[in-house]
Amino acid sequence: MRVLTSVAELRADAPDVVLLDVRWALGDPHGHARYLTGHLPGAVFVDLDAELSAPPSPAAGRHPLPSVPSLQSAARRWGLSAGSRVVAYDAGPGAAAARAWWLLRWAGLTDVTILNGGLAAWTAAGGELEQGEVVPVPGDVVLSGGGMPVLDIDQAAALPTTGGVLFDARAGERFRGEVEPVDPRAGHVPGAVSAPTAEVLTSDGTFATAAVLTEHFIRLGVRPGTPVGVYCGSGVFAAHEVAALAVAGVEAALWPGSWSQWSHDPDRPVATGT
Secondary structure (H helix, E strand, C coil), X not given: CCCEECHHHHHHHXXXXXXXXXXXXXXXXXXXXXXXXXECCCCEECCHHHHCCCCCECCCECCCCCCHHHHHHHHHHCCCCCCCEEEEECCCCXXXXXXXXXXXXXXXXXXXXXXXXXXXXXXXXXXXXXXXXCCCCCCCCCCCCXXXXXXXXXXXXXXXXXXXXXXXXXXXXXXXXXXXXXXXXXXXXXXXXXXXXXXXXXXXXXXXXXXXXXXXXXXXXXXXXXXXXXXXXXXXXXXXXXXXXXXXXXXXXXCCCHHHHHCCCCCCCCEXXX
């Protein structure tokens, strides 16, 4: 699975690529405004909360998967058609772009990648930005679903007890239960392994190499044939971890509900510490 596109590759292929700007950060509602002030030429803005998620609920989490018809309507607005080549980016650390990458792969598209290093890598290489809204000609893409493995809450709970590895992609202090800025309970799913997404990136915000990532995930318990699942706060940063695992050649399932779903259920046990 090809996961990443470099700035150099994007420059070579730009006329044939649909660029998606997924400017999003937890607690920051100004992604679209930031997009308007400067984005990659031709990039279409994608609203993660409205277009890459269904409405939140305690039962399903903060960013449930959108329905296939809803995602298809959004993708057509972005200009996607059958055979479109798609590159998603954000302003760092890559989690929002990975959410778009994962969802479109899940929905059946095969030529979808993440711009490695995102907006920062583009500008660092001297790439120009343009301002204002880009409104593409609507596409006619047909999406399906089932293209990427998914876990529900019970499958995620069972994974560590059945020989699998369940990674928690949140920051270590949230995993340990020292802080919880968003969800109702602090801690982690019993048996989960702390694997913060920050650890798969280099100092310049790009993904580590496949060799480095392979060693990283081996240290965390991944072996050939090991079933792997990933969760985070609400299924966004988990997509970033799934992308890093894919770079390392490991297929991993994403749990969309993640901690925002688990922590709302008082019958689910919570572990703290390491």
